[in-house]
Amino acid sequence: xxxxxxxxxxxxxxxxxxxxxxxxxxxxxxxxxxxxxxxxxxxxxxxxxxxxxxxxxxxxxxxxxxxxxxxxxxxxxxxxxxxxxxxxxxxxxxxxxxxxxxxxxxxxxxxxxxxxxxxxxxxxxxxxxxxxxxxxxxxxxxxxxxxxxxxxxxxxxxxxxxxxxxxxxxxxxxxxxxxxxxxxxxxxxxxxxxxxxxxxxxxxxxxxxxxxxxxxxxxxxxxxxxxxxxxxxxxxxxxxxxxxxxxxxxxxxxxxxxxxxxxxxxxxxxxxxxxxxxxx
Amino acid sequence: xxxxxxxxxxxxxxxxxxxxxxxxxxxxxxxxxxxxxxxxxxxxxxxxxxxxxxxxxxxxxxxxxxxxxxxxxxxxxxxxxxxxxxxxxxxxxxxxxxxxxxxxxxxxxxxxxxxxxxxxxxxxxxxxxxxxxxxxxxxxxxxxxxxxxxxxxxxxxxxxxxxxxxxxxxxxxxxxxxxxxxxxxxxxxxxxxxxxxxxxxxxxxxxxxxxxxxxxxxxxxxxxxxxxxxxxxxxxxxxxxxxxxxxxxxxxxxxxxxxxxxxxxxxxxxxxxxxxxxxxxxxxxxxxxxxxxxxxxxxxxxxxxxxxxxxxxxxxxxxxxxxxxxxxxxxxxxxxx
Numbered sequence: 001x002x003x004x005x006x007x008x009x010x011x012x013x014x015x016x017x018x019x020x021x022x023x024x025x026x027x028x029x030x031x032x033x034x035x036x037x038x039x040x041x042x043x044x045x046x047x048x049x050x051x052x053x054x055x056x057x058x059x060x061x062x063x064x065x066x067x068x069x070x071x072x073x074x075x076x077x078x079x080x081x082x083x084x085x086x087x088x089x090x091x092x093x094x095x096x097x098x099x100x101x102x103x104x105x106x107x108x109x110x111x112x113x114x115x116x117x118x119x120x121x122x123x124x125x126x127x128x129x130x131x132x133x134x135x136x137x138x139x140x141x142x143x144x145x146x147x148x149x150x151x152x153x154x155x156x157x158x159x160x161x162x163x164x165x166x167x168x169x170x171x172x173x174x175x176x177x178x179x180x181x182x183x184x185x186x187x188x189x190x191x192x193x194x195x196x197x198x199x200x201x202x203x204x205x206x207x208x209x210x211x212x213x214x215x216x217x218x219x220x221x222x223x224x225x226x227x228x229x230x231x232x233x234x235x236x237x238x239x240x241x242x243x244x245x246x247x248x249x250x251x252x253x254x255x256x257x258x259x260x261x262x263x264x265x266x267x268x269x270x271x272x273x274x275x276x277x278x279x280x
Numbered sequence: 281x282x283x284x285x286x287x288x289x290x291x292x293x294x295x296x297x298x299x300x301x302x303x304x305x306x307x308x309x310x311x312x313x314x315x316x317x318x319x320x321x322x323x324x325x326x327x328x329x330x331x332x333x334x335x336x337x338x339x340x341x342x343x344x345x346x347x348x349x350x351x352x353x354x355x356x357x358x359x360x361x362x363x364x365x366x367x368x369x370x371x372x373x374x375x376x377x378x379x380x381x382x383x384x385x386x387x388x389x390x391x392x393x394x395x396x397x398x399x400x401x402x403x404x405x406x407x408x409x410x411x412x413x414x415x416x417x418x419x420x421x422x423x424x425x426x427x428x429x430x431x432x433x434x435x436x437x438x439x440x441x442x443x444x445x446x447x448x449x450x451x452x453x454x455x456x457x458x459x460x461x462x463x464x465x466x467x468x469x470x471x472x473x474x475x476x477x478x479x480x481x482x483x484x485x486x487x488x489x490x491x492x493x494x495x496x497x498x499x500x501x502x503x504x505x506x507x508x509x510x511x512x513x514x515x516x517x518x519x520x521x522x523x524x525x526x527x528x529x530x531x532x533x534x535x536x537x538x539x540x541x542x543x544x545x546x547x548x549x550x551x552x553x554x555x556x557x558x559x560x561x562x563x564x565x566x567x568x569x570x571x572x573x574x575x576x577x578x579x580x581x582x583x584x585x586x587x588x589x590x591x592x593x594x595x596x597x598x599x600x601x602x603x604x605x606x607x608x609x610x611x612x613x614x615x616x617x
Contacts, residue, residue: 279341
């Protein structure tokens with residue numbers, strides 16, 4: 001009952017701001033452009049999904065930042081939280097509703113963008129888009145959106161100042177994305193592990209390194225998209241190079257587990273902190 | 281048996297050696313406070329005295345550093361949800377959800393409390409126009425926001441109303457409406473905890489007051505009793521056609537001092553009940569053309585208890601009250617000193 005009330009209020013309050021419209025518009029425009037522009041270089045729309053997956057990997061967490069970082073911290077900063085928690089709503093119900101509300105908007109943004117991408121692909125490519133591949137891609141992308149939303153809402157629940165929430169969310173994005181995958185030059189997870197292991201005089205096996213790499217939700221997301229290209233990787237060398245692993249940590253179930261675990265664990269930590277937070 | 285009946289003879293709010301510290305700062309210092317069921321209790325204090333911190337602990341927003349709090353028979357630290365189910369809160373200085381209408385805020389409270397109130401009736405009761413109630417709250421003035429928050433607080437006929445600076449931003453009509461609502465709520469048995477620094481307003485609506493200073497409760501009583509405690513009493517002035525040599529006031533113990541200015545006699549009484557005896561004595565000895573009576577204001581009491589008036593830091597409130605009276609120009613018998 002209380003989750004539903006807080007959820008309804010938050011959805012209404014968020015929906016009427018420009019944030020929801022902005023998130024959906026930005027995702028839709030970029031996905032439409034990527035799918036459309038790829039048509040000039042590729043014959044099959046699934047190739048565009050690969051480029052969209054990298055766009056989501058790099059940009060989706062940033063695009064949903066304005067939707068998530070103030071989910072709880074904004075209410076604490078403005079005092080609006082006293083409306084919700086002055087009523088007989090528990091903090092667990094409040095946080096759950098916030099996550100579901102913001103996660104739903106993120107998922108809707110991803111799915112609307114992909115529907116538009118599918119429509120663009122229908123007209124732009126010589127070969128019709130495979131709806132099953134789009135559905136599969138939509139499913140893992142939605143899971144990725146829920147994972148990052150969970151992490152960001154959790155960070156929001158642990159802070160009471162807007163600036164700290166923003167700093168925490170941006171830091172989490174860089175650590176779990178560019179840093180973890182090695183996009184950042186010189187300082188990234190790989191170079192730090194190399195430095196530590198050489199200092200200690202130990203060597204990590206490729207399998208251990210692969211496992212560590214797979215523990216980020218962003219990397220897990222990229223790996224999880226392999227099943228979208230089922231049946232075509234053998235004919236597409238460039239795509240296949242990105243999915244060469246056959247270890248358990250490259251499988252869909254493991255990657256889905258990693259994404260889900262990040263949301264669940266960070267939200268649990270966030271709740272433990274928020275449960276005793278001073279709201280004065 | 282109703283919940284209200286269960287609370288007969290129990291405090292609606294009971295704190296025992298309640299303390300709250302923020303680092304080195306002790307915001308609330310061993311507060312022992314009992315607010316009786318059905319009374320309107322005024323909670324007074326300067327900014328930073330600890331009023332809002334206390335309210336935040338009553339609702340479970342803040343955890344006490346030490347001490348116990350029971351609200352409506354529930355331990356707040358363990359059962360804050362049960363407390364909030366039966367409490368209506370008007371918080372101070374908060375922003376409502378900017379994109380929700382006033383009506384939606386009230387509906388939210390109705391749903392959360394599983395109450396059967398009509399949001400439009402509640403909004404009408406607090407004087408928020410229907411057109412305004414359907415607008416987003418981000419455009420509300422402070423007064424409109426206060427009215428909306430009051431409607432939220434009234435949802436579910438709460439046993440306890442906690443109103444934190446409820447008069448802020450209200451126009452005189454709104455203040456009068458607030459008083460009327462408080463009177464109606466107490467008539468049906470609700471307890472009202474009224475925190476404010478607008479002393480005039482507190483004096484008009486509260487049965488008892490508690491004065492908080494630097495986190496400590498320095499006084500709790502009815503305003504009349506506080507006046508008596510400070511011997512602040514009242515001031516009676518009478519304009520006589522001719523001033524007799526013997527005013528006949530020396531036999532009245534409660535007269536602290538008498539001053540004569542032209543044809544006006546002003547008597548300071550330590551007990552407000554002595555006012556009529558003073559007037560009768562003067563009327564016996566002369567023709568009274570005009571009178572004036574002024575009880576010691578709550579503001580004066582507040583200043584004396586909190587040491588913020590002209591009171592010296594080391595003085596007791598009673599000493600301060602005595603010193604704050606006008607110069608003792610004449611003795612009670614009318615003779616000069």
